[in-house]
Amino acid sequence: MSVLQVFTFPHPVLTQEAKPVARFDSELKQLADNMLETMYAEGGIGLAANQVGQLKRLIVVDLRNEDQEELAKPRPERHREPRIFVNPSLLDASGETVTEEACLSVVDFTAEVKRAQRIVVGYQTLAGEAREETLEDLAAVCLQHEMDHLAGKLFIDHLPPLKRQIVKRRLAKIAKLAKSA
Numbered sequence: 001m002s003v004l005q006v007f008t009f010p011h012p013v014l015t016q017e018a019k020p021v022a023r024f025d026s027e028l029k030q031l032a033d034n035m036l037e038t039m040y041a042e043g044g045i046g047l048a049a050n051q052v053g054q055l056k057r058l059i060v061v062d063l064r065n066e067d068q069e070e071l072a073k074p075r076p077e078r079h080r081e082p083r084i085f086v087n088p089s090l091l092d093a094s095g096e097t098v099t100e101e102a103c104l105s106v107v108d109f110t111a112e113v114k115r116a117q118r119i120v121v122g123y124q125t126l127a128g129e130a131r132e133e134t135l136e137d138l139a140a141v142c143l144q145h146e147m148d149h150l151a152g153k154l155f156i157d158h159l160p161p162l163k164r165q166i167v168k169r170r171l172a173k174i175a176k177l178a179k180s181a
């Protein structure tokens with residue numbers, strides 16, 4: 001397993017739409033393993049393939065990666081709950097919840113985002129088996145955030161237009177400075 005590079009705003013790969021996965025082979029399994037390793041290394045609770053430069057409808061999630069008590073344990077004792085969603089699609093959404101969101105691809109910025117509190121998601125496993133699952137609260141929010149990535153959208157795209165413009169301009173400036181430093 002290896003840790004992959006996470007692309008950050010304003011990299012164009014983050015604004016592109018991911019394509020459905022058609023081949024459920026060892027290459028896909030390896031990409032999912034590497035994405036999990038990358039997510040653990042970066043301390044995120046979810047990662048979409050776009051973020052590592054792969055336009056594939058593939059998401060990895062581990063909600064426990066946010067649990068501070070869990071993170072304080074030595075690595076071998078940590079209890080991980082990795083989840084993998086291939087070709088996820090939103091089948092139903094209801095309720096409303098507001099969460100302070102962050103993103104491994106949006107450096108040093110968080111914002112409150114309103115999303116559905118409960119979703120039903122259809123997806124495939126790494127073996128290509130079709131599944132359906134109901135998710136609530138943080139799990140639902142995380143999946144919606146990651147599915148946005150697959151559509152080429154970031155959580156900052158949910159901000160009101162003026163604020164979004166200001167934030168994007170500021171983030172682009174910071175990225176440019178970081179590059180030239």
Ligand SMILES: [Zn+2]
Binds near residue numbers: 104105146149
């Ligand atoms: Zn993200």
